[in-house]
Every structure is written in structure tokens, then in C-alpha cells.
Amino acid sequence: MLRITGGRVYDPANGIHGEVKDISISGGSIVAAVEGPGVRTIDATGMVVFPGGVDVHTHVAGAAINFARAMTPEDHRTAAKFIHSPVTRAGAGGATPTTFATGYLYAGMGYTTVNEAAVPVLSARHTHEELRDTPIVDKSCCVLMANNEILLDLLEQGEVERARDVVAWLVWAAKGYGVKAVNPGGVAAWKWGKDAKILSQPVEGYQKVTPAVIIAQLAAIVDGLNLPHPLHLHCNNLGAPGNFTTTLETMKVLEGHRAHMAHLQFHAYGGEDWGSLSSEASKIAEYFNAHPNLTADAGAILFGNSVTITADGPWQHLLYQLTGRKWGNLDVENETGCGIVPYTYKGGNVVNAVQWAVGLELLLLIQDPWRIFLTTDHPNGACFWRYPEIVHLLMNADFRRERVMKLPAKALQRTVLADLDREYSLAEIATITSAGPARALGLPRKGHLGPGADADVTIYNDDPDREAMFRSPRYVLKGGEVVVEEGDIKKVVEGREFIVQPSFDKSVEDYLRPLFEDYYTVTFDNYPVEVERLEGADIRKLDIS
Numbered sequence: 396m397l398r399i400t401g402g403r404v405y406d407p408a409n410g411i412h413g414e415v416k417d418i419s420i421s422g423g424s425i426v427a428a429v430e431g432p433g434v435r436t437i438d439a440t441g442m443v444v445f446p447g448g449v450d451v452h453t454h455v456a457g458a459a460i461n462f463a464r465a466m467t468p469e470d471h472r473t474a475a476k477f478i479h480s481p482v483t484r485a486g487a488g489g490a491t492p493t494t495f496a497t498g499y500l501y502a503g504m505g506y507t508t509v510n511e512a513a514v515p516v517l518s519a520r521h522t523h524e525e526l527r528d529t530p531i532v533d534k535s536c537c538v539l540m541a542n543n544e545i546l547l548d549l550l551e552q553g554e555v556e557r558a559r560d561v562v563a564w565l566v567w568a569a570k571g572y573g574v575k576a577v578n579p580g581g582v583a584a585w586k587w588g589k590d591a592k593i594l595s596q597p598v599e600g601y602q603k604v605t606p607a608v609i610i611a612q613l614a615a616i617v618d619g620l621n622l623p624h625p626l627h628l629h630c631n632n633l634g635a636p637g638n639f640t641t642t643l644e645t646m647k648v649l650e651g652h653r654a655h656m657a658h659l660q661f662h663a664y665g666g667e668d669w670g671s672l673s674s675e676a677s678k679i680a681e682y683f684n685a686h687p688n689l690t691a692d693a694g695a696i697l698f699g700n701s702v703t704i705t706a707d708g709p710w711q712h713l714l715y716q717l718t719g720r721k722w723g724n725l726d727v728e729n730e731t732g733c734g735i736v737p738y739t740y741k742g743g744n745v746v747n748a749v750q751w752a753v754g755l756e757l758l759l760l761i762q763d764p765w766r767i768f769l770t771t772d773h774p775n776g777a778c779f780w781r782y783p784e785i786v787h788l789l790m791n792a793d794f795r796r797e798r799v800m801k802l803p804a805k806a807l808q809r810t811v812l813a814d815l816d817r818e819y820s821l822a823e824i825a826t827i828t829s830a831g832p833a834r835a836l837g838l839p840r841k842g843h844l845g846p847g848a849d850a851d852v853t854i855y856n857d858d859p860d861r862e863a864m865f866r867s868p869r870y871v872l873k874g875g876e877v878v879v880e881e882g883d884i885k886k887v888v889e890g891r892e893f894i895v896q897p898s899f900d901k902s903v904e905d906y907l908r909p910l911f912e913d914y915y916t917v918t919f920d921n922y923p924v925e926v927e928r929l930e931g932a933d934i935r936k937l938d939i940s
């Protein structure tokens with residue numbers, strides 16, 4: 396039993412905004428009070444107490460990030476290292492930290508739950524193995540679905556009910572938590588070297604299936620299956636000049652359904668071409684503010700080295716052509732694909748400067764912190780361990796303006812960031828880094844400090860240098876255990892996985908089995924991840940609504 400005393404508590408989910416209040420912990424959970432001689436105390440007087448951070452969109456495990464790690468040995472050579480010690484195992488940080496280092500680095504900045512945002516069903520087994528090697532943090536993952544050939548064929552034939560069963564079967568086969576759509580139709584078209592840029596245009600090889608159909612049907616299926624997290628959507632035309640119109644159309648298609656818009660920064664551009672790229676964050680934020688069915692994560696970029704990895708194969712081919720950097724391309728049979736290109740964002744580059752501004756503009760122009768969350772689409776926009784730099788930019792308008800004024804003049808003309816005075820409060824930071832993403836993920840024991848919550852607690856020194864404060868928490872507790880002190884890993888605990896078991900008609904297996912015989916390189920029975928592999932997983936059974 397443990398009591399944290401004297402800290403200023405920020406627990407937005409329970410309406411607590413900086414009150415001095417004790418937090419009591421017993422058996423790994425927050426409780427109303429603890430009594431007796433066995434109670435240990437952490438004196439947090441003068442400190443700030445947050446619920447542990449929750450990352451709604453990151454890439455930390457599976458085939459794509461592993462490929463990215465292999466493609467950047469030069470980065471690993473210079474990266475911060477974890478050495479083998481009685482507490483930690485060896486690992487490298489940098490743009491694509493290795494599994495153990497990923498757990499240490501997340502916990503080291505106060506994050507205790509992460510959602511791996513893109514898992515092809517076929518490589519789900521690999522993903523879970525890596526998640527298991529990612530210590531301390533709890534985990535969930537979203538399964539890639541919007542370019543699955545079986546599913547698109549069913550939508551073409553109008554067999555919506557069977558499509559729903561296939562989605563449910565795939566989520567359970569992958570031991571996933573949510574459904575991810577990446578460039579709906581575009582990755583399927585990429586198999587023929589094409590893309591899907593117009594929402595109303597049939598996807599290559601189909602007559603009726605358009606990106607809009609895929610988006611609307613998947614959002615409806617996810618709602619119908621009662622998945623705790625809505626459709627997690629990477630829109631068409633990621634990264635392309637003028638793509639804000641596609642994003643606005645996509646949000647219109649989603650009316651009447653819940654949806655999470657991933658890395659919105661990459662989808663809020665105006666202009667005709669790279670030479671005229673501009674910010675349309677204001678228009679995106681205006682629509683978004685008026686539509687409470689939507690949540691989003693920022694996908695902000697920071698200047699420096701990154702590695703871009705995405706299932707959006709056609710975009711990655713274009714990025715390779717634009718940069719001449721290394722390019723990796725994977726096809727995952729019938730299901731999805733993946734492209735990898737190392738990338739360096741430069742402050743003096745007008746396009747990169749506009750991108751940098753757009754991420755911050757969205758965070759500042761979207762009014763409700765419960766609907767926009769802090770991410771960099773790790774490792775795409777920047778490494779997750781750089782989040783404290785963004786917190787600093789959000790909390791201090793003078794510091795931000797200083798940085799904005801260093802951007803190229805052309806970038807200043809095409810952005811509105813210089814005019815924005817908003818400063819985030821600590822309560823708002825707690826919302827965009829923890830309470831909001833936990834609610835959007837549908838994790839009732841995460842993102843708050845009320846009785847019944849998991850005892851994931853981060854305690855910071857109240858340092859006016861907000862970057863330093865959020866980079867190095869005084870204490871981090873995971874499930875009631877002190878895992879980090881003064882930024883150092885003190886104890887390593889195992890995180891658990893959250894998975895869902897949606898309902899489906901078992902006869903869908905009779906439908907799928909012959910398709911596997913004909914088209915897949917793995918047999919049907921070898922395809923699903925065995926539940927035994929996910930020891931200690933939190934399994935939520937769902938009924939159809």
C-alpha cells in the first residue's frame with residue numbers, strides 16, 4: 396500500500412485541476428484511502444501529479460518498425476544506449492529504438508500505455524512477440540483492414556453482414572484491439588502501381604468499391620461490433636499538397652459514426668504543389684471543432700532525423716523519389732503493404748517548416764483537448780521521446796514565437812502559427828497526453844486517478860522549464876510500483892496487452908478456409924495468433940449492438 400501526499404493533482408477525467416490531494420494505492424490500483432502501519436508514503440509536496448501517459452498512435456512493434464531498425468544502422472551507432480544491468484537489458488535509442496529501449500524510454504518520460512497503430516494480420520504474431528519484449532508499458536494494437544482483398548470483394552458484392560463477420564474474425568485472429576484503415580483502397584491499388592486519390596472513384600479492380608465506401612462501411616462495422624476504439628483512420632492523400640479537401644470530404648463521409656483521425660498534421664495541407672504547400676489547419680480545425688464524433692492525434696513533426704514508416708506504399712515510393720534516400724517496400728499478401736524511407740526534417744526547408752507549423756496549429760486551433768492528442772506518429776514525425784519539446788512549445792507562447800520567427804519567410808506567409816497566443820495549461824497537457832487518449836481508446840482503467848484506475852502515476856518536479864520537467868519525471872509508478880526515479884529505470888515490470896474478442900458467426904470460417912487454400916501462403920489454421928501466446932492479456936468480450 397502506498398500514499399502519494401502533498402502533490403498538486405491533475406486528473407481531468409475526475410474534474411481535478413491542480414488541487415493538493417493524496418493519491419492512495421493498493422494492489423496495483425487507485426483506491427479511495429489506505430490505512431495502517433504498512434502504508435509507504437511518497438512526499439510529493441511542491442510536485443505535480445499526472446495519470447500515466449497514454450499514446451494513442453505509435454509504431455513500436457512488428458515487421459515495419461523492425462525493417463526500419465535494420466535500415467538505419469548509422470542511427471543506432473550514434474543513439475543513446477541502454478546497457479545490460481541488473482535492472483535493464485541492452486538496447487539502442489535513436490529514431491527507431493529497439494524493443495526493450497522503447498519500454499524504458501516511454502516509461503522514462505511518464506508514459507505507461509501505448510497503442511501500436513498498424514498491424515497487418517499476417518504479421519500480428521511477430522508484433523505480439525515484440526510487444527511482449529517491450530517492458531513496463533501496457534499495450535494494444537490496431538489491425539490493418541482497409542485494403543484486405545477478401546473484405547473489399549465482400550463490399551463489392553454488397554455482403555455487408557459477412558464483411559462484418561470477417562472484420563470481427565480478423566481482429567480476433569490478430570488478437571487486436573482496434574481496426575486501422577490506411578489510405579483506403581490506395582494500398583490495394585498500389586499492387587498495380589496505382590493509388591486511390593479521389594474518394595468517389597472506384598478502386599483499381601473494382602466497380603463499386605470506392606475509398607468513401609470503404610471508410611463508411613468500416614466505420615459502421617466498427618461501431619456495430621461495439622469495439623471500444625472507433626475506426627482509426629489514416630486518410631487518403633497523406634502528405635500531398637492540397638490534401639485538406641480530401642480530409643474534409645473524409646470527415647463528411649464519417650458523419651454519423653465515431654472515428655479517430657490519425658496524424659492529422661499530414662492531412663491538413665493547401666497549395667497546388669510542393670512549391671506552394673501551405674497550411675489549411677484552420678479549415679480542418681473549424682470543421683473538426685463542430686463535429687464531436689471525431690477525435691484526432693496531431694502527428695506533429697520536429698526538425699531532425701526520423702524514419703518514415705507506413706502501410707501507405709504509394710506515398711512512400713513518392714517520398715523516395717523526392718528525397719533519393721533509402722527505400723524499403725513490403726507487400727503483405729492480399730492484405731496491406733508497407734514502405735520505409737529515412738527522412739530528415741530541416742528548419743530551413745519551406746515544406747518542412749510548414750509541416751512543423753501545421754502540427755502545432757492543429758493542437759492550438761482544435762479547442763477541445765479531449766479530442767486532439769499529442770503524437771508525432773512515431774517514428775514518422777519525430778521520435779516519441781521528443782514529446783516534451785512539443786509540450787514546451789504548447790505551454791509557452793513566447794518561446795514558440797521565438798522559434799516561429801526563425802522559420803523561412805515563405806513558410807511564415809503560408810501558416811498562421813505566429814498569430815496564435817493560446818498557451819496550454821497543465822490540466823490541458825494532462826488531457827492531451829493521458830485522459831483524452833485513454834477515453835478515445837476506451838480504456839476505463841487508464842488516463843485517470845480515481846478509485847478503480849490502474850495505479851499508473853507520473854510525478855513531476857514543477858520546473859518552469861516545461862521541456863526539462865516532462866523529459867525527466869521525479870517518479871513514475873506503473874501498477875503501483877515505482878519504476879522510474881529521477882529519470883532512471885529502477886524496476887522493470889511486464890506490461891500487459893489489451894485485446895478484444897468481437898462476436899461473429901462461426902460459419903465465416905467455412906467461407907474463409909477455401910480462400911486461404913487458394914490465395915494465402917499460410918494455411919488457415921496457422922493464421923490466427925494463439926491466445927496462449929498473450930499471457931496475462933486483458934481480454935474484453937464484445938456483443939454486437
Ligand SMILES: [Zn+2]
Pocket residue numbers: 452453454512513657658772775
Ligand atoms: Zn502511424
